[in-house]
Amino acid sequence: MQNANTVIFTDMDGTLLDHHTYSFEAARPTLELLSRRHIPVLPTTSKTYAELVDLRKKIGLSGPFIVENGAAAYIPHGFFQQKPAGTVWQDGFWCKAFISSKHYWLKMLEIIKNDFAGEFTHFSNMTLADIQDATGLDEASAGRAAQRQFGEPVLWLGSEERKTEFIRAIRERGAFPLEGGRFIHISGDCNKGNALQWFMEEYHRQTSVNATSIALGDGKNDIAMLEAANIAVRIASPSHPPPPLQKEEKVYTSNLHGPEGWTEILTRLLSLED
Secondary structure (H helix, E strand, C coil), X not given: CCCCCEEEEECCECCCECCCCCCCHHHHHHHHHHHHCCCCEEEXXXXXXXXXXXHHHHHCCCCCEEECCCCEEEEECCCCCCCCCCCEEECCEEEEECCCCCHHHHHHHHHHHHHXXXXXXXXXXXXXXXXXXHHCCCHHHHHHHCCCCCCEEEEECCXXXXXXXXXXXXXXXXXXXXXCCCCEEECCCCCHHXXXXXXXXXXXXXHCCCCEEEEEECCHHHHHHHHHCCEXXXXXXXXXXXXXXXXXXXXXXXXXXXXXXXXXXXXXXXXXXX
């Protein structure tokens, strides 16, 4: 790995991937330029390990990635010279898990379902066809999305008012719900921001480089990541407003949606050109 002065953390759905088509074509030239500059691009997403192993190959990324809203970080062998702190070896990656498995949260949803009967469903109770309908994914992709290790996506079917009550109730029972573009993700005390901070600390420990972190996202589950990064980039969405942030400096909002907005802002920030 060549040490870079910039590290990019990017949400996937609605950010690097188009909200409707999941295409990243508009960002492909920018990704290629970043690769030539040896600037790491870390998918930081609600998606699963199984999804990212497949998706990063399609996109042309070979570096680290963060899954399930910050539940775990995966570092490929050779990215760092030394074993990253607190990691275990898993399928060719050093894995840093920040929370325990999803089974606890499934039990919690089972307990609470009577209070919200018919108002939500979740991945473990959905068929692959149901997941396809909710996400627009093909069957193989839906199957990978269902292979969750740390949390459970809830598809809300009721009113906004009742959704607020559901989130409050699940939080009172010890969960840390995060609203993404399509789902409410139920898991433990983790977020993309904490995972970003852990990675940047490890990056500095191993390289002695005080790199600048740039985070790009479009949803509420990206807020912690955007707040933690040196530079926050909010990607405009056709379905919801930009996530609100407390930080005011070094915050950018794209005019364009999805991968077009991704390229728009990174080109401006990094003066990307051949």
